[in-house]
Amino acid sequence: MFFGILVLVGAVTVAIVVFRGSEDEQFVRxxxxxxxxARTLGEGDRLGPRTxxxxxxxExxxxxxxxxxxxxxxxxxxPYGYAWSPRSDPARIFDGVEPSGDPxxxxxxxxxxxxxxxxGTH
Known part of the structure; x- marks a missing residue:
């Protein structure tokens, strides 16, 4: 009985991991x-919470x-998340520049x- 429950828990865990995918994979999809x-935002625009x-x-x-x-x-x-940068690597764009003056x-x-x-790391 215990072995059966252990196998079931293991199978459910594997299914969750496989079907959910990583957050990065979800983002790419x-x-x-x-x-x-991203294309609708103008320079300096900020939008609040959204899905x-x-x-x-x-944000x-x-x-x-x-x-x-x-x-x-x-x-x-x-802060953490994702960035869309069609011109070049954002690390190059922000080399020596702090977004929003945030240190x-x-x-x-x-x-x-x-x-x-x-x-981002303080």
């Missing part, structure tokens, strides 16, 4: 709709041509096309 939102293709964002903003899709804060301090060190990892995962 939703990239078309997310890019459509796009099932992904919740606390969407455009600075220096880069659109930030903030998912949340780590330890209530450091945060930003890191970007390329995901797909013009999309990057993004983290």
């Amino acid at each position: 939703a990239a078309g709709e997310i890019e459509a939102v 796009i293709e099932g992904m919740a964002f606390e 969407v903003s455009r600075e220096h041509g880069v659109v930030f899709f903030q998912r949340g804060l780590v330890a209530e301090l450091d 945060v060190a930003h890191t970007f990892d390329h995901l797909h096309g013009a999309f990057y995962s993004w983290k």
Whole structure:
């Protein structure tokens, strides 16, 4: 009986992991709709909380041509999420420039096309 329950729990766990996919994979699948939102923002625009293709964002903003899709804060301090940067790697754009004058060190990892995962660290 115990072995059967253990196998069932293991199978359910594997199914959840496989079918849910990673957050980055979910983001790439939703990239078309997310890019459509990014293209509508003007420089300096900020949008409050919203859900796009099932992904919740606390804020969407455009600075220096880069659109930030903030998912949340780590330890209530450091922002994280995604960035859309069709011109070039956002790390180059923000080299020596702080978005919004916020004293945060930003890191970007390329995901797909013009999309990057993004983290800020105080």
